[in-house]
Amino acid sequence: MTTAINFHKAKFIHSAPSIRECPPEDGIEVAFAGRSNAGKSSAINTLTNNHKLARVSKTPGRTQLINFFELSSTQRLVDLPGYGYAKVSREQKELWQRYLSEYLRERRCLHGLILLMDIRHPLQEFDTTMLDWATGSNMPVHILLTKADKLSRGQAGSALLDVKKQIKNARLNELVSVQTFSSLKNTGLDDLKTKLQSWLAPVDESAETIPEESEKPQQN
Numbered sequence: 354m355t356t357a358i359n360f361h362k363a364k365f366i367h368s369a370p371s372i373r374e375c376p377p378e379d380g381i382e383v384a385f386a387g388r389s390n391a392g393k394s395s396a397i398n399t400l401t402n403n404h405k406l407a408r409v410s411k412t413p414g415r416t417q418l419i420n421f422f423e424l425s426s427t428q429r430l431v432d433l434p435g436y437g438y439a440k441v442s443r444e445q446k447e448l449w450q451r452y453l454s455e456y457l458r459e460r461r462c463l464h465g466l467i468l469l470m471d472i473r474h475p476l477q478e479f480d481t482t483m484l485d486w487a488t489g490s491n492m493p494v495h496i497l498l499t500k501a502d503k504l505s506r507g508q509a510g511s512a513l514l515d516v517k518k519q520i521k522n523a524r525l526n527e528l529v530s531v532q533t534f535s536s537l538k539n540t541g542l543d544d545l546k547t548k549l550q551s552w553l554a555p556v557d558e559s560a561e562t563i564p565e566e567s568e569k570p571q572q573n
């Protein structure tokens with residue numbers, strides 16, 4: 354038995370510039386990653402129904418720190434800095450990439466990665482690097498094709514099929530799943546919640562095997 358997570362209870366707890374400043378590794382964490390401007394902070398706000406929680410901006414590169422949001426003392430969501438923003442210096446870019454790879458490799462409580470990509474430009478350079486980093490260490494990835502409201506239903510459906518095909522061709526379909534999403538229209542919100550629930554509150558198999566009344570040892 355598991356209890357449904359109340360995503361609306363999320364609260365900001367901490368900003369960290371690098372893995373060394375992250376909070377203790379108690380419980381389970383799921384991180385949101387993707388190119389700058391892909392819609393990570395917006396997705397977290399939509400999920401938690403709190404549009405002031407993560408900072409959203411028209412200026413790409415807004416989220417420059419690793420931001421932690423707590424759902425309970427043992428369940429956290431993490432908003433990672435976006436990558437691929439053209440206007441930052443090469444040194445800054447390399448530093449962010451180092452922090453991201455450190456976080457993905459070293460954070461033991463990280464149980465899954467939500468990888469966001471603009472549905473109009475999926476699987477760009479570095480998205481595939483992120484996929485390789487995560488799947489290379491056996492970490493499941495759930496891709497959100499964001500801003501689906503920018504395309505017609507038919508176009509969004511064929512973009513989804515195309516990404517699914519590429520994942521299958523790369524033989525990643527056991528670890529990687531994909532869906533369309535829109536923070537503007539709440540499209541795909543239930544599917545995202547179901548995926549997060551399965552990572553953050555996995556079903557306790559042992560709880561399912563409580564013996565029937567008649568099988569319990571007799572007490573004198």
Ligand SMILES: Nc1nc2c(ncn2[C@@H]2O[C@H](COP(=O)(O)OP(=O)(O)OP(=O)(O)O)[C@@H](O)[C@H]2O)c(=O)[nH]1
Binds near residue numbers: 390391392394499535
């Ligand atoms: N139309 C539409 N716009 C969106 C959607 N999600 C985000 N946006 C817009 O895209 C821009 C970037 O959104 P953010 O959520 O700040 O993106 P981010 O990935 O957190 O960006 P960084 O913090 O720079 O890495 C903002 O102007 C949002 O309003 C969506 O589903 N539909």
Ligand SMILES: [Mg+2]
Binds near residue numbers: 393395415416435
């Ligand atoms: Mg952001």
